[in-house]
Amino acid sequence: MTSAISLRALNRATLERQLLLRRHPMPALQAVEHLVGLQAQAPFPPYFGLWCRLSGFDPDHLSQLLLERQAVRIVLMRGTVHLVSADDCLFLRPLMQPLLTRYLQSAYGTRLAGVTPEEVLAAGEELLAAGPVTAAALGTALAERFPAAKAADLAQIMRSLAALVQVPPRAVWGKAGQTRYATAQEWIGRALHTDPSPELLVRRYLAAFGPASVADMQAWSGLTGLREIVERLRPQLVTLTGPSGTELFDLPGAPRPGGDVPAPVRLLAPFDNLLLSHADRTRVITDAQRKRVITINGQVLGTVLVDGFVAGTWKRDKGVLTVELDDSQPSAVVEEIEAEARSLLAFAEPKAAHEIRGLA
Template sequence: MILDRRVLNRTTLGRQLLLERAALPPAEAVARLVALQGQEIDAPYVGLWSRLASFTQDDLTALLHGARVVRGTLLRATQHLALADDYVWLRPLVQPVLDRMRRGAFSRDLQDVDPAELAELARAHLADAHRDGRVLTRPQLRDLLRERWPQAGPMALGYAAQTLLPIVHTPPNGVWGRGGATPFTLAEDWLGRPMDDPLGPEPAAERLVRRYLAGFGPASVMDVQSWSGLTRLRAVMERMPDLRTYRDETGRVLYDLAGLPLADPGTPAPVRFLPWFDNLVVAYADRGRLMTAEQRKAVCVGAVIYPTFLVDGFVGGMWNLGGGVLTAEPFHPLPARVREEVEAEGARLMAFAGVEEGRFTWLPPRADRRAGSSRG
């Protein structure tokens, strides 16, 4: 069966809770998305607000303070928020990704540092701090490690420890509006339990594939690998008996969980604002179900994924909120009715963000500016 772009779009939006705001507890929504990209502090809050019928900043902050949701290095060796029950099996699964990143980024700075010794010493420092009722920031841990390896690159030591050990970043850092020096704590100390998989003997890679497809499918092997950072998943997916296959319009094989429905391509899709690095945008190697190749060049720049807004289910432009002003930059001219819908959703976003007397402003469509530039 061949799935066209619109079927993929609507099916994905439905599974991502973006066709209709869901009446789910925030913890269930986090589980649905597997893990929320979190290097931009406020982004997970906006991502959940766009998906849930009644969500406040305090909802996610309470989950972080209560250690039901934790922040740490996970998928693609980047910061994510995940349920504690998911973190304990996800973190060991992505260890090869973290090792690959460490060797690629820091091999020169750490050429005389034994990774096993570094992990052991970092664990001892973090455990000592925990016993004293303290946490260590990355710079503090780095300085302690430099006493053993003064010749090593200073930044590399702190980041390497983060790839070698299951380290989480504890609140109040990382809650809405609170950045600053990142506190490091061993996951088992913060969670009060060992890093044991609570979900039984199922291979973690197969569990990850099922969870991904439930929230992001149908998708290709390359999509799953791009999202997770893992490699060699083709053999894993081909041997899973509960997957079915489709093809997209280019002939690419797409996998999905057997029994999960496909969406009606005519389903209405409301305007939605997606934050920096939103799960929907980073989840695919081929992002054609969301945007054109030309739009991708503007939205996905190097390692950065800019905030976008959806119009009729597809990326319609980019946005930014700062200084009490929400600025929208459409890719193409929008009808008056759509502009009104974008402005209304933008007003709701500013209210969620606590922006009093906020102002909405439009930039000229990118297509118009590009055409004007070429004429000039």
Template sequence: MPATGPSAGPATPGGPPAVLDARALNRALLARQHLLAPAELTPEQLTAHLVGLQAQATDPPYYGLWTRLADFRPEQLSTLVEQRTVVRIGLQRGTIHLVTAEDCLTLRPILQPVLDQGLKSSYGRRLTGLDLEALTERGRLLVEQAPRTFQELGGLLGADHPDHDPAALAQLLRARLALVQVPPRGLWQSGGPAAHTTAEQWLGRPLDTPATGEQEQLRRDDLVLRYLAAFGPATVADAQKWSRLTRLAASVARLRPQLVEFRDEQGRTLYDLPRAPRPDPGLPVPARLVAPFDNLLLSHADRSRILPSEHRTRVMTANGLVPGTLLVDGLVAGTWQVLRQGATASAVLRTFADPDRTTRAELADQADRLLAFAAPDAQQQEVRFVAG
């Protein structure tokens, strides 16, 4: 039987680490993600605990908080965006995340290598021969004069560099400056292009000073600890997949005296915080509707603890879109979307297998809650099950 207690360690003192099977890892992940029971946290506190919510589109962070908090309302998060308490910025994996203002200022310097590598691999050749420092400072002046879209920035910079791709010039600024997307981008059910300014300008505070040596190590170590608190137990490869930082094995080695170790069924070493929750693998869990692009599905090298391999291509689409998903017994078992047609709002639940009567009722109840949250103004609301 896998070790499951909050302070479980090796099976016997000095013996080999206990084995956590996929079900044990699933329950641990759901507990830390507050998907077993609603979190007794504010939206800001939960956003910080999760180390941000992935946010390529506007609404997924709202759904991410809705599924984890009791009585969450969209205006709670919109107000935080407008008050500059949370911001949208490129961070883990180079993707847009909604994070607290404090995390924006502290995490962005740590994750600078991720943005640098993304720029080099995607646009490096298109920036050959340019004075990147001068372009960066020119861009800083432009976005601090007024928030600007990447299309605007590409046009303004391209006027002085007609032989270079305007899109590459704009992406140079995304990588080298801490650019946040300003409202109305990020407000509930709002659209339109994203306009950017610097985090320093928007928040009225400087970024953490770039660190080297021991200070940089301490910052990376702290990031690993926060990852384990929200996503562990996990391997070094998992932490690197989540962040896209490299060389995190060195952080784990430094942290090892304060961690506990397990093995997964493939023999890989899993690291964890001693007091982090590891519920009984047999714990029954409720059906859930999980947000599109939710980091629950994107933060491990081996995602089988939450996403069965046979369903991966149905969820991780070729064009990079990740739909909202259904969790049944803690595992992805389908997808969902909300459709509006005239006065009718529909929650369409696409299941990969025919659910039993109890599961169907649980999912329908969650879908009713979803419609009350996402489309309270609809004159008619309906839940539709579709075989997928």
């Protein structure tokens, strides 16, 4: 039997899966795996993504995971960079490879005449076996072997077809560094999964983002053809009717706390997974807000959640955090936003003078 779920109940269920109804005393690696990674187009948003989800989160814990090769940054879902555990890197990358191969063929196919991608891949992996290199250096080295192709195009073949991780000091808290690449197999010291389960991928997505439609799953992953996978899983899933009449799927026993459960103010990181992982994102953000939060050049602003829904944006610059709310809020809510903002600044810049703007 299919039951209906209201917009507020769908919102609260999603926030619960996203660890946003309360801060959790969870190790950073466990949280990264539960969330099936964190969007990491820029080096440091994952730190803020964990800060707003975990109690007592220390950025050095995530840095150490990167340095110890327990976590990596790699192109995965939607062809974008994610920070994931080493185990999930080996599991997820083969599942996402068809998406990346299609992208290479559509965007670069006509520019690679006379170059066999398989030959470039083999040559690139041989070069990378000597140690991490930048994309520019890799492309230049490959151009010496394949002079008919441009160095940048050869580097793109490698980024699309090889499982390349971005290695430290890139994305280590408080550090800076060029983007250098190594193969996941060399860096982690283990092989990619040879037969990863798409059924497990769907179940893990639902655990972190459900209830969700097939379109939601495909929007999150960038993959097509998931309807067949879901149909195979249907006997093991709960079906719900969403606020717009869409069929949603969920795991039996997964938390759906109800729309009357309080949701605290949260300052979501730029590029936060919550805003990027559904086809229909009205469970947390309106279509009008989405146009302001996700910019035309692909940036995703930090957002303010009030009562579980996006209510504005925030930006931080040298100890100053500026909040821009969409509408006026009650004084108690403003005080809660200010407290979260001060907590964020204390986390990000503990030694700087702090100022909150936009709430007066």
